[in-house]
Amino acid sequence: MNDADGALVLRARGLRKEYGRDTGLVRAVDGVDLDVAPGETLAVMGPSGCGKSTLLHLLGGLDRPTAGDIWLAGHCVDRLTERELARMRRDAVGFVFQAFHLMDELTAVENVELPALLAGRSPRVARRLALSLLERIGLADRATFLPAALSGGQRQRVAIARALANQPVVVLADEPTGNLDSSATREVLRLFESLRAAGQTLIVVTHDSRIAATADRMISMRDGAFIDETRLTGGTRGSLADLAGLGG
Amino acid sequence: MLGKEPSHGYQLRARLQQALGPAGDAMNAGQIYVTLSRLEKAGLVTSERAAGLPDRPDRKVYALTAAGQQRVAAWIAEVCWPGPGLAEFHLKLVAAAAARLSDPLAIIDAQRRDLLRRLRHAQRAAMAEPDRSDAALLLEGIVLRLQADLRWLEACERNWAGRKEIS
Numbered sequence A: 001m002n003d004a005d006g007a008l009v010l011r012a013r014g015l016r017k018e019y020g021r022d023t024g025l026v027r028a029v030d031g032v033d034l035d036v037a038p039g040e041t042l043a044v045m046g047p048s049g050c051g052k053s054t055l056l057h058l059l060g061g062l063d064r065p066t067a068g069d070i071w072l073a074g075h076c077v078d079r080l081t082e083r084e085l086a087r088m089r090r091d092a093v094g095f096v097f098q099a100f101h102l103m104d105e106l107t108a109v110e111n112v113e114l115p116a117l118l119a120g121r122s123p124r125v126a127r128r129l130a131l132s133l134l135e136r137i138g139l140a141d142r143a144t145f146l147p148a149a150l151s152g153g154q155r156q157r158v159a160i161a162r163a164l165a166n167q168p169v170v171v172l173a174d175e176p177t178g179n180l181d182s183s184a185t186r187e188v189l190r191l192f193e194s195l196r197a198a199g200q201t202l203i204v205v206t207h208d209s210r211i212a213a214t215a216d217r218m219i220s221m222r223d224g225a226f227i228d229e230t231r232l233t234g235g236t237r238g239s240l241a242d243l244a245g246l247g248g
Numbered sequence B: 001m002l003g004k005e006p007s008h009g010y011q012l013r014a015r016l017q018q019a020l021g022p023a024g025d026a027m028n029a030g031q032i033y034v035t036l037s038r039l040e041k042a043g044l045v046t047s048e049r050a051a052g053l054p055d056r057p058d059r060k061v062y063a064l065t066a067a068g069q070q071r072v073a074a075w076i077a078e079v080c081w082p083g084p085g086l087a088e089f090h091l092k093l094v095a096a097a098a099a100r101l102s103d104p105l106a107i108i109d110a111q112r113r114d115l116l117r118r119l120r121h122a123q124r125a126a127m128a129e130p131d132r133s134d135a136a137l138l139l140e141g142i143v144l145r146l147q148a149d150l151r152w153l154e155a156c157e158r159n160w161a162g163r164k165e166i167s
Helices: A052-059 A082-092 A108-118 A123-136 A152-163 A182-197 B009-024 B029-041 B066-077 B086-098 B104-128 B134-166
Strands: A010-019 A026-036 A041-045 A067-072 A093-096 A170-174 A202-206 A217-222 A225-231 B045-049 B060-064
Touching: A010 A052, A026 A052, A026 A225, A041 A052, A041 A182, A052 A067, A052 A170, A052 A202, A082 A093, A093 A152, A108 A123, A108 A152, A123 A152, A152 A170, A152 A182, A182 A202, A182 B104, A217 B104, A225 B104, B009 B029, B009 B060, B009 B086, B029 B045, B060 B066, B066 B086, B066 B104, B086 B104, B086 B134, B104 B134
Parallel strands: A041 A202, A041 A217, A093 A170, A170 A202
Antiparallel strands: A010 A026, A010 A067, A217 A225, B045 B060
């Protein structure tokens, strides 16, 4: 990676992931190049089975590619040992999943502080951090609730707060609204919008157009490859009046 | 529909009926000939009478002129919302594929780009309004409609991508 690319949060070149072999060979990710700048929000959309979740797992170091290179926060991920990779995932990446993956026996604040504790912060510092994150997502008053006592939207917001616990360089979200009804989706939309406004680098893979529309940039994926890319910022043709049927 | 090949009016009608299904039931043969003669006056279509047959519209073979080809290509490339009904967008895909003018999937991608930009715009405006306000409710309506259209695009994408694999 040369100096000009040093500013990128994430860079992938020729990324491939294959499963099976011979006639059963599946190219889940098939030759993906990607550059993500700091503060950028990116949505990857595509039908189920298009490889977008596999891609997210590769980018976050949850899985190793068959071929290709990934640089995350300036480090070449392929050269890391398993132990280094685990540390990288913990410190540099925040994951958000469709099924929340909260610890059922821990309260909201305990869930949020867990990554900070694992990263070696003192319990006091971790707790203070977790409380301020819960404040930020508007759930300070639910800090001592168990996940079972929270609504779906609240659980996902707690999961997002947990993803932010170690101030990750990038948050990777896999269908974050996939299990939510429309009002819970709105809660998550608002939160993503505020993360975007705060300059958090964010990659979301989804087939929910609403969450995709919070991003600055959208990539369409089909059969493991990027087939279309567009900026969603600016250039909106047609005013809201036209959209509402008030246009002349 | 003429983009595919020069055709008789009844062939055009059959193609439209196949593309539209029951939604196209209200369309009658007269409409097609009226439209064809208008297009002919506008220089977008030419017609040729088959030798030895009476000069009746249903005996003629119609074809696109160069200007007509251009007009069809421009129509297919045009992206707008909510202007065209579902049928118009649908016919663009069918026509683009039949005439091999452009890839239906590329048309779908262009439409999706446009709808997502609109969705982003409307959604941000909706989030800026207080919950439960009248203004937010109207904006929510716009968002839901755009979302429905985007879902239909997904269905179009699945369908046309599937046909591509078969062919």
